[in-house]
Amino acid sequence: MESYDTLTEALTALREQGYTQDYNLKHDHLHCQPDDVKLHPADFDIVDVYRFEGMTDPGDSTVLYAIEAKNGNKGTLVDAYGVYSDAISPEMAEKLTIR
Template sequence: MENPENIDRMTTLSQVMNKLNERGIHREFRMNESCEMKLENSEKNYQPNELIILKTYRFEGDSNPDDNAVLYVIKDTAGNRGMIIDSYGADSNYPGEDFDKFLREIPIDDSEEEEYNF
Protein backbone atom coordinates (compact mmCIF):
# COMPACT_ATOMS: atom_id res chain seq x y z
CA MET A 1 0.00 0.00 0.00
CA GLU A 2 1.30 3.44 -0.91
CA ASN A 3 2.04 5.83 1.94
CA PRO A 4 0.65 9.30 1.03
CA GLU A 5 3.22 11.00 3.27
CA ASN A 6 6.04 9.71 1.06
CA ILE A 7 4.59 10.55 -2.36
CA ASP A 8 6.53 13.80 -2.81
CA ARG A 9 9.71 12.68 -1.07
CA MET A 10 12.87 12.63 -3.12
CA THR A 11 14.06 9.16 -3.87
CA THR A 12 17.10 9.53 -6.10
CA LEU A 13 20.67 10.54 -5.39
CA SER A 14 20.56 13.26 -8.03
CA GLN A 15 17.38 14.80 -6.55
CA VAL A 16 18.95 15.01 -3.10
CA MET A 17 22.22 16.38 -4.49
CA ASN A 18 20.30 19.08 -6.40
CA LYS A 19 18.42 20.08 -3.25
CA LEU A 20 21.65 20.22 -1.25
CA ASN A 21 23.24 22.31 -4.00
CA GLU A 22 20.35 24.79 -3.70
CA ARG A 23 21.27 25.09 -0.02
CA GLY A 24 24.92 25.78 -0.83
CA ILE A 25 26.24 22.27 -0.24
CA HIS A 26 28.03 21.24 -3.39
CA ARG A 27 31.58 20.34 -2.34
CA GLU A 28 32.64 16.79 -1.60
CA PHE A 29 34.84 15.39 1.11
CA ARG A 30 37.01 12.73 -0.54
CA MET A 31 39.64 10.32 0.62
CA ASN A 32 42.75 10.40 -1.56
CA GLU A 33 45.21 7.62 -2.39
CA SER A 34 47.17 8.41 0.79
CA CYS A 35 44.01 7.81 2.87
CA GLU A 36 43.70 11.50 3.71
CA MET A 37 40.22 13.03 3.83
CA LYS A 38 40.05 16.40 2.08
CA LEU A 39 37.30 18.85 1.21
CA GLU A 40 37.12 19.54 -2.52
CA ASN A 41 39.35 22.50 -3.51
CA SER A 42 41.08 22.48 -0.12
CA GLU A 43 44.46 21.30 1.06
CA LYS A 44 43.38 20.60 4.65
CA ASN A 45 43.62 17.00 5.85
CA TYR A 46 40.76 16.09 8.16
CA GLN A 47 40.70 13.70 11.07
CA PRO A 48 37.37 12.06 11.99
CA ASN A 49 37.02 14.21 15.13
CA GLU A 50 37.13 17.35 12.93
CA LEU A 51 33.97 16.30 11.09
CA ILE A 52 30.34 15.69 12.05
CA ILE A 53 27.75 13.64 10.17
CA LEU A 54 24.52 15.67 10.05
CA LYS A 55 22.38 13.42 7.85
CA THR A 56 22.63 10.12 6.01
CA TYR A 57 20.69 9.19 2.87
CA ARG A 58 20.68 5.64 1.48
CA PHE A 59 19.67 4.82 -2.07
CA GLU A 60 18.92 1.39 -3.50
CA GLY A 61 18.63 0.61 -7.19
CA ASP A 62 15.24 -0.75 -8.25
CA SER A 63 16.61 -3.55 -10.35
CA ASN A 64 20.35 -3.65 -9.81
CA PRO A 65 22.01 -4.12 -6.40
CA ASP A 66 25.12 -2.44 -7.82
CA ASP A 67 23.17 0.84 -7.80
CA ASN A 68 23.29 1.11 -3.98
CA ALA A 69 24.74 4.39 -2.69
CA VAL A 70 24.94 6.40 0.48
CA LEU A 71 25.31 10.17 0.84
CA TYR A 72 26.44 11.78 4.09
CA VAL A 73 25.94 15.49 4.82
CA ILE A 74 29.08 16.53 6.70
CA LYS A 75 30.14 19.65 8.61
CA ASP A 76 33.71 20.42 9.67
CA THR A 77 34.73 22.25 12.86
CA ALA A 78 34.94 25.55 10.92
CA GLY A 79 31.32 25.20 9.77
CA ASN A 80 32.08 24.20 6.16
CA ARG A 81 29.47 21.79 4.85
CA GLY A 82 29.92 19.17 2.19
CA MET A 83 29.03 15.61 1.39
CA ILE A 84 30.59 12.20 1.17
CA ILE A 85 29.16 9.91 -1.51
CA ASP A 86 29.92 6.22 -1.64
CA SER A 87 28.44 3.21 -3.32
CA TYR A 88 28.00 0.48 -0.79
CA GLY A 89 28.15 -3.24 -0.89
CA ALA A 90 30.74 -5.06 -2.94
CA ASP A 91 31.58 -2.03 -5.13
CA SER A 92 32.58 0.72 -2.70
CA ASN A 93 34.19 3.83 -4.19
CA TYR A 94 36.95 3.38 -1.62
CA PRO A 95 38.55 -0.08 -1.57
CA GLY A 96 40.13 -1.34 1.61
CA GLU A 97 39.23 -0.72 5.21
CA ASP A 98 40.65 2.78 5.70
CA PHE A 99 37.57 4.60 4.43
CA ASP A 100 35.14 2.50 6.48
CA LYS A 101 37.25 2.90 9.62
CA PHE A 102 37.49 6.67 9.08
CA LEU A 103 33.74 6.95 8.51
CA ARG A 104 32.87 4.95 11.65
CA GLU A 105 34.99 7.34 13.73
CA ILE A 106 33.13 10.50 12.59
CA PRO A 107 30.70 11.59 15.31
CA ILE A 108 27.01 11.88 14.42
CA ASP A 109 25.00 14.95 15.39
CA ASP A 110 21.39 14.67 14.31
CA SER A 111 20.34 17.99 15.89
CA GLU A 112 20.36 19.57 12.40
CA GLU A 113 18.91 16.51 10.67
CA GLU A 114 15.44 18.04 10.29
CA GLU A 115 16.95 20.76 8.07
CA TYR A 116 17.85 18.04 5.56
CA ASN A 117 14.56 16.14 5.49
CA PHE A 118 13.31 16.72 1.96
Template sequence: MNTSGRPDQMNTLLEVLNKCKDRSMDIAFEYTPQGLTAGKDGKKVYQPSDLRILKTYRFEGMSNPDDSSILYIIEANDGTKGYVIDSYGAYSNHDDQAGYDNFIRQIEVEDRDEQLLFSL
Protein backbone atom coordinates in the same frame (compact mmCIF):
# COMPACT_ATOMS: atom_id res chain seq x y z
CA MET B 1 10.17 13.72 -9.34
CA ASN B 2 9.20 12.39 -5.96
CA THR B 3 7.39 9.08 -6.34
CA SER B 4 7.33 8.23 -2.65
CA GLY B 5 3.90 9.77 -2.06
CA ARG B 6 5.33 12.09 0.58
CA PRO B 7 6.03 15.66 -0.57
CA ASP B 8 8.79 16.13 2.02
CA GLN B 9 10.75 12.99 1.13
CA MET B 10 13.45 13.06 -1.54
CA ASN B 11 14.11 9.71 -3.10
CA THR B 12 16.89 10.09 -5.66
CA LEU B 13 20.54 10.92 -5.27
CA LEU B 14 20.19 13.76 -7.76
CA GLU B 15 17.30 15.32 -5.81
CA VAL B 16 19.32 15.35 -2.60
CA LEU B 17 22.47 16.69 -4.31
CA ASN B 18 20.43 19.48 -5.93
CA LYS B 19 18.94 20.38 -2.54
CA CYS B 20 22.46 20.43 -1.07
CA LYS B 21 23.59 22.76 -3.85
CA ASP B 22 20.62 25.07 -3.18
CA ARG B 23 21.71 25.27 0.47
CA SER B 24 25.46 25.71 -0.21
CA MET B 25 26.26 22.24 1.13
CA ASP B 26 27.71 20.98 -2.14
CA ILE B 27 31.41 20.61 -1.41
CA ALA B 28 32.53 17.10 -2.30
CA PHE B 29 34.62 15.50 0.44
CA GLU B 30 37.03 12.84 -0.80
CA TYR B 31 38.54 10.05 1.29
CA THR B 32 42.31 9.63 1.44
CA PRO B 33 44.30 7.50 3.92
CA GLN B 34 45.21 10.80 5.64
CA GLY B 35 41.55 11.85 6.10
CA LEU B 36 38.74 13.54 4.19
CA THR B 37 39.69 16.40 1.91
CA ALA B 38 37.22 19.09 0.88
CA GLY B 39 36.79 20.72 -2.49
CA LYS B 40 38.86 20.66 -5.63
CA ASP B 41 42.14 21.83 -4.10
CA GLY B 42 42.07 19.18 -1.35
CA LYS B 43 44.52 21.14 0.79
CA LYS B 44 42.54 20.91 4.03
CA VAL B 45 42.47 17.41 5.53
CA TYR B 46 39.83 16.56 8.14
CA GLN B 47 39.98 13.84 10.76
CA PRO B 48 36.85 12.12 12.17
CA SER B 49 36.96 14.36 15.25
CA ASP B 50 36.72 17.41 12.95
CA LEU B 51 33.47 16.21 11.35
CA ARG B 52 29.80 15.48 12.02
CA ILE B 53 27.43 13.49 9.84
CA LEU B 54 24.27 15.60 9.62
CA LYS B 55 22.22 13.13 7.59
CA THR B 56 22.64 9.76 5.92
CA TYR B 57 20.80 8.74 2.76
CA ARG B 58 20.78 5.25 1.28
CA PHE B 59 19.88 4.73 -2.35
CA GLU B 60 19.20 1.32 -3.84
CA GLY B 61 19.15 0.89 -7.59
CA MET B 62 15.97 -0.76 -8.82
CA SER B 63 17.64 -2.66 -11.65
CA ASN B 64 21.36 -1.96 -11.38
CA PRO B 65 23.52 -2.63 -8.28
CA ASP B 66 25.87 0.12 -9.48
CA ASP B 67 23.14 2.59 -8.51
CA SER B 68 23.24 1.53 -4.85
CA SER B 69 25.03 4.10 -2.75
CA ILE B 70 25.21 5.94 0.55
CA LEU B 71 25.36 9.73 0.75
CA TYR B 72 26.60 11.36 3.94
CA ILE B 73 25.87 15.06 4.48
CA ILE B 74 28.85 16.30 6.50
CA GLU B 75 29.76 19.44 8.43
CA ALA B 76 33.33 20.18 9.51
CA ASN B 77 34.24 22.05 12.67
CA ASP B 78 35.29 25.06 10.55
CA GLY B 79 31.77 25.34 9.07
CA THR B 80 32.51 23.60 5.75
CA LYS B 81 29.42 21.66 4.66
CA GLY B 82 29.27 19.07 1.93
CA TYR B 83 28.92 15.40 1.23
CA VAL B 84 30.72 12.14 0.62
CA ILE B 85 29.27 9.34 -1.52
CA ASP B 86 30.09 5.64 -1.41
CA SER B 87 28.75 2.74 -3.44
CA TYR B 88 27.75 -0.43 -1.63
CA GLY B 89 30.06 -3.39 -1.10
CA ALA B 90 31.99 -4.73 -4.09
CA TYR B 91 31.01 -1.65 -6.08
CA SER B 92 32.74 0.69 -3.64
CA ASN B 93 34.59 3.61 -5.15
CA HIS B 94 37.37 3.59 -2.53
CA ASP B 95 40.66 1.71 -2.98
CA ASP B 96 40.93 1.21 0.78
CA GLN B 97 37.34 0.26 1.62
CA ALA B 98 38.21 -1.03 5.11
CA GLY B 99 40.03 2.22 5.90
CA TYR B 100 37.14 4.28 4.56
CA ASP B 101 34.57 2.29 6.54
CA ASN B 102 36.60 2.64 9.72
CA PHE B 103 37.02 6.39 9.14
CA ILE B 104 33.28 6.94 8.60
CA ARG B 105 32.41 4.91 11.73
CA GLN B 106 34.49 7.29 13.84
CA ILE B 107 32.55 10.41 12.77
CA GLU B 108 29.90 11.69 15.19
CA VAL B 109 26.41 11.19 13.78
CA GLU B 110 23.82 13.88 14.39
CA ASP B 111 21.25 12.65 11.83
CA ARG B 112 19.16 15.81 11.57
CA ASP B 113 15.60 15.76 10.33
CA GLU B 114 15.37 16.74 6.64
CA GLN B 115 13.16 19.72 7.41
CA LEU B 116 15.75 21.07 9.84
CA LEU B 117 18.68 20.26 7.58
CA PHE B 118 17.25 22.01 4.53
CA SER B 119 15.28 24.79 6.24
CA LEU B 120 16.22 28.41 5.64
Protein backbone atom coordinates in the same frame (compact mmCIF):
# COMPACT_ATOMS: atom_id res chain seq x y z
CA MET C 1 15.20 14.26 7.68
CA GLU C 2 13.98 14.91 4.17
CA SER C 3 13.40 12.00 1.78
CA TYR C 4 14.61 12.05 -1.83
CA ASP C 5 13.86 9.72 -4.74
CA THR C 6 17.19 10.17 -6.52
CA LEU C 7 20.79 10.99 -5.69
CA THR C 8 20.67 14.00 -8.01
CA GLU C 9 17.60 15.38 -6.27
CA ALA C 10 19.27 14.99 -2.87
CA LEU C 11 22.52 16.64 -3.99
CA THR C 12 20.64 19.58 -5.49
CA ALA C 13 18.61 20.12 -2.30
CA LEU C 14 21.70 19.87 -0.08
CA ARG C 15 23.62 22.38 -2.22
CA GLU C 16 20.69 24.79 -1.81
CA GLN C 17 21.09 24.31 1.96
CA GLY C 18 24.77 25.30 1.81
CA TYR C 19 26.44 21.89 1.40
CA THR C 20 28.78 23.10 -1.32
CA GLN C 21 32.02 21.22 -0.63
CA ASP C 22 32.57 17.93 -2.51
CA TYR C 23 34.47 15.48 -0.31
CA ASN C 24 36.29 12.36 -1.50
CA LEU C 25 36.88 9.40 0.79
CA LYS C 26 40.50 8.48 1.43
CA HIS C 27 41.88 5.75 3.71
CA ASP C 28 41.84 7.80 6.91
CA HIS C 29 40.34 11.20 5.98
CA LEU C 30 38.03 13.12 3.69
CA HIS C 31 39.68 15.23 1.01
CA CYS C 32 38.31 18.28 -0.80
CA GLN C 33 39.81 19.83 -3.93
CA PRO C 34 40.87 22.41 -4.99
CA ASP C 35 41.70 23.74 -1.52
CA ASP C 36 43.48 20.51 -0.51
CA VAL C 37 41.41 20.32 2.68
CA LYS C 38 41.77 17.13 4.74
CA LEU C 39 39.22 16.20 7.39
CA HIS C 40 40.02 13.40 9.80
CA PRO C 41 37.17 11.70 11.71
CA ALA C 42 37.45 14.12 14.65
CA ASP C 43 37.22 17.11 12.27
CA PHE C 44 33.64 16.61 11.04
CA ASP C 45 30.14 15.46 11.91
CA ILE C 46 27.64 13.63 9.76
CA VAL C 47 24.39 15.59 9.72
CA ASP C 48 22.29 13.28 7.51
CA VAL C 49 22.69 10.07 5.53
CA TYR C 50 20.74 9.06 2.42
CA ARG C 51 20.93 5.64 0.82
CA PHE C 52 19.96 4.86 -2.77
CA GLU C 53 19.67 1.36 -4.23
CA GLY C 54 20.34 0.57 -7.88
CA MET C 55 17.34 0.16 -10.17
CA THR C 56 18.39 -3.27 -11.44
CA ASP C 57 20.53 -4.60 -8.62
CA PRO C 58 19.78 -3.83 -4.93
CA GLY C 59 23.42 -4.70 -4.19
CA ASP C 60 24.44 -1.72 -6.33
CA SER C 61 23.91 0.94 -3.68
CA THR C 62 25.12 4.46 -3.11
CA VAL C 63 25.21 6.39 0.13
CA LEU C 64 25.20 10.18 0.41
CA TYR C 65 26.51 11.85 3.57
CA ALA C 66 25.72 15.46 4.48
CA ILE C 67 28.82 16.62 6.37
CA GLU C 68 29.59 19.61 8.54
CA ALA C 69 33.24 20.28 9.35
CA LYS C 70 34.26 21.66 12.74
CA ASN C 71 35.41 24.82 10.90
CA GLY C 72 31.84 25.42 9.64
CA ASN C 73 32.28 24.22 6.06
CA LYS C 74 29.48 22.02 4.80
CA GLY C 75 29.61 19.48 2.00
CA THR C 76 28.68 16.06 0.73
CA LEU C 77 30.33 12.70 0.30
CA VAL C 78 28.97 10.17 -2.21
CA ASP C 79 30.28 6.64 -1.86
CA ALA C 80 29.50 3.07 -2.81
CA TYR C 81 27.79 1.05 -0.13
CA GLY C 82 28.55 -2.57 0.61
CA VAL C 83 30.64 -4.80 -1.64
CA TYR C 84 31.97 -1.96 -3.79
CA SER C 85 33.07 0.29 -0.95
CA ASP C 86 36.75 1.16 -0.54
CA ALA C 87 38.99 -0.07 2.26
CA ILE C 88 39.19 2.60 4.95
CA SER C 89 40.68 2.94 8.41
CA PRO C 90 38.74 1.59 11.41
CA GLU C 91 38.27 5.15 12.71
CA MET C 92 36.80 6.31 9.40
CA ALA C 93 34.60 3.19 9.19
CA GLU C 94 33.25 3.93 12.67
CA LYS C 95 32.53 7.55 11.76
CA LEU C 96 30.67 6.57 8.58
CA THR C 97 28.64 3.75 10.13
CA ILE C 98 24.95 4.20 9.39
CA ARG C 99 23.04 3.98 12.65
